[in-house]
Amino acid sequence: MEPLTEIGMIFYLFVLGLEMDIYVLFHRPTPETCLTYTGIFSTFIVASVLSLLFNVPNMPLSMKFNFVFSLSITLSNTASTVLTRLITDLKIGKLEIGRVAINAGMHSDMVTTLLISMGLVFNQPSSKEMLVGFVALGLHLLIVLKLLNPVVGWINDKNPEGKPLNNSHLVLALTLVGVVCTWGPLNIISPSSSAFLTGMAVPREGRLPKLMINKINYFLNTLIFPIYFCWVGMQIDFKGFVHKQTWVGLFLILVITICGRVLGTFICGWQSRLNWAGSVGLGFLLSTKGHFYIYSMVTAVERHNLRKEDFVVMVLVTIFSILYIPLVVTFLVKWGRIRDQNLMGLQRLDPSNELRMLLCFHGTQNVPTAISILEVSRGLSSVTVYATDMVELTDRVAATLAPGEGLDAVTVCDEIVVSMREQITNAINTHITQSSEGITLHRALVVSPFGNMHEEICNLAEDFQASIIILPFHKNQRVNGKMDDGHIGYRQLNRKVLRHAPCTVGIFVDRGLGLINKITAPFVSINVAVIFIGGKDDREALAYAKRIAHHPGINLTVIRFLLDTNPEGTSSTICSSSSRRTVSNNPEMEEEMKLDDECIAEFYDNCVADGKTSYTEKHVANSTGTVSILSRLEGTYALFIVGRSGRVNKELTAGMNDWDDCPELGPVGDTLAASDFSILASVLVIQQYSPKGEDTDGLDDDEFTIK
Numbered sequence: 001m002e003p004l005t006e007i008g009m010i011f012y013l014f015v016l017g018l019e020m021d022i023y024v025l026f027h028r029p030t031p032e033t034c035l036t037y038t039g040i041f042s043t044f045i046v047a048s049v050l051s052l053l054f055n056v057p058n059m060p061l062s063m064k065f066n067f068v069f070s071l072s073i074t075l076s077n078t079a080s081t082v083l084t085r086l087i088t089d090l091k092i093g094k095l096e097i098g099r100v101a102i103n104a105g106m107h108s109d110m111v112t113t114l115l116i117s118m119g120l121v122f123n124q125p126s127s128k129e130m131l132v133g134f135v136a137l138g139l140h141l142l143i144v145l146k147l148l149n150p151v152v153g154w155i156n157d158k159n160p161e162g163k164p165l166n167n168s169h170l171v172l173a174l175t176l177v178g179v180v181c182t183w184g185p186l187n188i189i190s191p192s193s194s195a196f197l198t199g200m201a202v203p204r205e206g207r208l209p210k211l212m213i214n215k216i217n218y219f220l221n222t223l224i225f226p227i228y229f230c231w232v233g234m235q236i237d238f239k240g241f242v243h244k245q246t247w248v249g250l251f252l253i254l255v256i257t258i259c260g261r262v263l264g265t266f267i268c269g270w271q272s273r274l275n276w277a278g279s280v281g282l283g284f285l286l287s288t289k290g291h292f293y294i295y296s297m298v299t300a301v302e303r304h305n306l307r308k309e310d311f312v313v314m315v316l317v318t319i320f321s322i323l324y325i326p327l328v329v330t331f332l333v334k335w336g337r338i339r340d341q342n343l344m345g346l347q348r349l350d351p352s353n354e355l356r357m358l359l360c361f362h363g364t365q366n367v368p369t370a371i372s373i374l375e376v377s378r379g380l381s382s383v384t385v386y387a388t389d390m391v392e393l394t395d396r397v398a399a400t401l402a403p404g405e406g407l408d409a410v411t412v413c414d415e416i417v418v419s420m421r422e423q424i425t426n427a428i429n430t431h432i433t434q435s436s437e438g439i440t441l442h443r444a445l446v447v448s449p450f451g452n453m454h455e456e457i458c459n460l461a462e463d464f465q466a467s468i469i470i471l472p473f474h475k476n477q478r479v480n481g482k483m484d485d486g487h488i489g490y491r492q493l494n495r496k497v498l499r500h501a502p503c504t505v506g507i508f509v510d511r512g513l514g515l516i517n518k519i520t521a522p523f524v525s526i527n528v529a530v531i532f533i534g535g536k537d538d539r540e541a542l543a544y545a546k547r548i549a550h551h552p553g554i555n556l557t558v559i560r561f562l563l564d565t566n567p568e569g570t571s572s573t574i575c576s577s578s579s580r581r582t583v584s585n586n587p588e589m590e591e592e593m594k595l596d597d598e599c600i601a602e603f604y605d606n607c608v609a610d611g612k613t614s615y616t617e618k619h620v621a622n623s624t625g626t627v628s629i630l631s632r633l634e635g636t637y638a639l640f641i642v643g644r645s646g647r648v649n650k651e652l653t654a655g656m657n658d659w660d661d662c663p664e665l666g667p668v669g670d671t672l673a674a675s676d677f678s679i680l681a682s683v684l685v686i687q688q689y690s691p692k693g694e695d696t697d698g699l700d701d702d703e704f705t706i707k
Contacts, residue, residue: 004231008223008227009192009195009228010191011177012220012291013196015213017113017195017198017202019204021204035107035268036111039283043076043261043264046255047071051067073119074293077108078104078287079288080106083286084105086285087101092329092463096465116292118193133189147176149202152206156206160207174215180194181198225291235301235308238312246309246313249313253313253317254320257317257321258287262279262280262283262287265280284332288325294315345503345689346468346544352381354383355383356465357377357383357470358444358468359374359386359470361389363420364420364424366510369510370387374428376551377544379551384439384442385428385441385442387441387443389417389424389444389445390446393449400417444460454493454499461503466503467503467504468505469497469504472490473486473507473673474494477510477512481511494664498687503689506687507644507685508685509665511681513526525552525553528545528557528639529633529640529641530557530559531559531561532559533626535643536688536690537645537666538643539599540687541642541643550607556614557614557615559633560616563621564621564625623651623655625652631677635678638680639684640682640683641683642666642668642669642684643686644685645666645687656668664685666685666687
């Protein structure tokens with residue numbers, strides 16, 4: 001078994017090195033690199049403190065430092081392959097904690113494995129042997145660069161994409177890799193170290209490296225790893241567990257492993273304002289150990305650097321990590337979601353903080369509008385947008401499904417869908433590159449029948465912790481300015497998302513906003529109006545307006561409608577401090593009006609006082625007056641922002657529901673979106689997140705279904 005495990009570990013470390021990019025070590029530090037180095041340093045600190053409890057107090061200072069440093073590097077190692085599988089099983093790969101953990105795990109695995117490999121090369125008893133090891137390492141890398149890499153490049157050129165790979169070329173490459181790694185040169189370098197360094201030195205571009213990764217991983221998983229773990233199990237002797245010191249060692253190793261990582265992630269999380277639950281969960285995830293960790297322990301035992309009792313302790317740490325880490329992380333993720341659920345909206349989000357947006361597409365026709373929405377939403381803060389293509393699952397699409405990459409569970413190989421996605425991606429990237437800073441783009445895909453597509457959208461919003469979902473209206477404007485009948489499937493989708501969404505939802509009715517060229521240009525500005533009648537949805541719309549109020553390309557006006565008890569007509573005042581409204585004995589209505597007043601007052605202080613944003617109050621007696629005022633605004637504004645419903649004072653919209661064509665837009669939104677109101681003004685209808693599913697008038701699932 002031992003020769004097979006040696007060969008398997010050589011190929012495993014070669015693939016591990018091949019999957020990693022050593023050049024990231026020379027790039028500007030990222031949060032993932034900070035997590036890696038902080039985790040190593042904090043583990044070293046914890047190990048130094050607890051080393052007093054090990055049987056090493058009488059060691060010379062230099063030997064004690066080497067022991068603690070080697071222990072820290074080993075315990076800081078993260079098995080990136082095991083971690084990726086664990087995150088996939090926990091279904092947290094789309095969460096921020098999952099993405100950061102995968103990136104940080106890869107970086108940590110690369111750094112610690114590289115340090116261990118270099119330690120095996122240069123940790124020699126004499127300076128002469130160390131010099132020999134250095135020369136051997138240089139000769140080995142020279143052979144890789146001058147012999148192996150040209151062969152890999154030649155095979156890539158001979159086997160372009162789209163043609164069957166010559167099997168003899170694959171066998172030649174794998175054989176040459178095995179020879180180069182085991183030669184190392186003349187076994188002066190450990191085969192495992194030379195394999196990892198070889199993998200990092202081989203170019204990752206081309207067809208052959210990807211194919212070698214797939215073929216070697218299949219070989220390892222089906223044959224080598226079962227033998228490997230059987231061989232490891234035969235090395236374990238539990239007789240040492242009769243001693244109390246062995247149990248103490250197990251406890252100390254667990255403490256160093258967990259506390260070192262958690263302390264490091266907690267420090268980085270505190271600097272990046274990550275909540276403590278996410279920091280602790282990230283620390284536990286990065287404590288995951290795997291194949292190379294155990295192999296390093298076996299090597300230490302063979303070199304008499306580790307006792308067999310301590311080896312058993314190290315192996316049990318790996319087993320325990322696989323048992324407790326999923327339980328702890330699952331609890332923390334669920335707890336964190338419960339805590340963050342009330343923050344999945346705009347009103348409680350600081351306008352200066354990052355906005356996380358799930359932006360949905362029917363197709364390429366939505367691209368101009370989506371770019372304008374992105375630019376408008378940027379305001380004073382950065383925007384992380386998850387541009388999501390919504391594709392109906394048909395028989396033709398189902399026949400082209402394949403395993404996905406990145407954020408997508410599946411991908412579609414259909415030429416039409418692939419072309420559509422490429423056009424959307426290129427258009428948004430071009431806009432971001434040319435004219436926008438502070439926009440981070442992620443691509444996602446939803447493939448589902450229309451009856452269930454809303455579940456996929458809502459799951460993505462929850463996984464991405466989005467604050468708002470932007471959905472295109474199901475109707476499109478014709479050349480004559482009128483709206484067509486729309487797509488019944490997308491209408492069903494919009495209504496169901498409004499009912500079940502875990503965050504704020506916006507439905508966008510486009511009438512040419514996307515045709516306005518470059519809102520960021522100094523000579524281009526658009527007039528935007530917020531219609532505020534009152535209620536939680538209108539307050540959410542005002543919160544969105546607060547984010548865009550200081551955008552240099554937007555002239556924003558907030559128009560508040562108030563009930564006028566004067567039956568003779570309507571009146572208008574600007575910046576009135578004594579608004580007339582009815583006094584009700586209904587505590588709920590009074591509380592809502594109080595919230596409306598507070599929201600308007602805060603907006604006035606933050607956005608209107610500097611003169612950039614205008615504020616107007618309109619006093620009307622009934623819904624007829626509301627419609628009359630709205631009709632006068634036609635042609636003045638390019639975009640209206642309005643809440644869907646949720647109003648307690650319904651006198652101003654009473655009866656408007658009677659002629660609703662699209663109840664999902666609410667009475668005011670439906671009026672503004674009607675073809676006889678305007679052919680130029682776009683409308684963004686916003687609904688605040690409601691944990692109890694309130695205010696879903698006209699959105700019942702049974703009322704609107706597709707057979």
